[in-house]
Amino acid sequence: MDRLILAAEEQPLPIIPHLSELILGIVAFAVLLFVLWKFAVPRFEQLYEERTDAIEGGLKRAQEAQEQADRLKKQYEEQLAGLRAEAARIRDDARAEGQQIKAELRAEAEAEAARIKAQGEEQVAASRDAAERSLRGEVGGLSVQLAERLLGRQLSSDSARSDTIDSFLAELGGSTRRSGAN
Structure with missing residues (x-):
């Protein structure tokens, strides 16, 4: 063992x-x-700096893009509000114009109705006058015939005929007015 220890040493x-x-x-x-x-x-170190610059640059570009997007959004919203206001104004103008056209058409229709009514009244008056003249002539002729029969003689003068017709029609008109008033 000693050897082993020595060999180990x-x-x-x-x-x-x-x-x-x-x-x-x-x-x-x-x-x-x-x-x-x-x-x-x-x-x-160079790669780290490049990477840092790229990230910071990307963040900066992203922030600038976000700011630009915000500006564009604000501008778009302002334009949209302006367009909405313009559309509302156009609708209001159209309504006002529609009301004006409606009023003009109503006035034209009323004027046309009044014109047609006046024309109808004129036609009625003309027809009444024509009928009255025609009736006067017929009534005048009949009254002369009646007067001739009653008197038993002929009314030869035109003035006598005219006087007889006028007096008969006056009496007839007066009695018609009195019976219409009652």
Whole structure:
């Protein structure tokens, strides 16, 4: 056993590295650290800055786009409100114009009705006058015949005939008026 212990003392422990391996590992680590620090870290920093700028730029562009969208929305809403007001004004104008046209048509219809009524009254008056003249002539002729029969002689002069017709019609008109008044 003593030999085993002695052999164990002469052999290095497997967990503790040899001094040469330790120095080589530190030098390799330093070279790797230097290469990384010199070449990789600046590239990572550059990529990080580019990425940060891209994100911040994207956020800034998004914010500007949002502000522009808000401005456009506000402008659109103002235009829409203006168009709604214009549409309301046009509707009101159309209603007013419709009322005016309606009133004009009503006035024209009333004027036309009055004209037709006046024309009808004129036609009735003309027909009545024509009928009255016709009746006067007939009544005049009949009254002369009656007077001639009553008197037993002929009325030869036109003035006598005319006087007889006028007096008969006057008496007839007076009795018609009195019976119409009762």
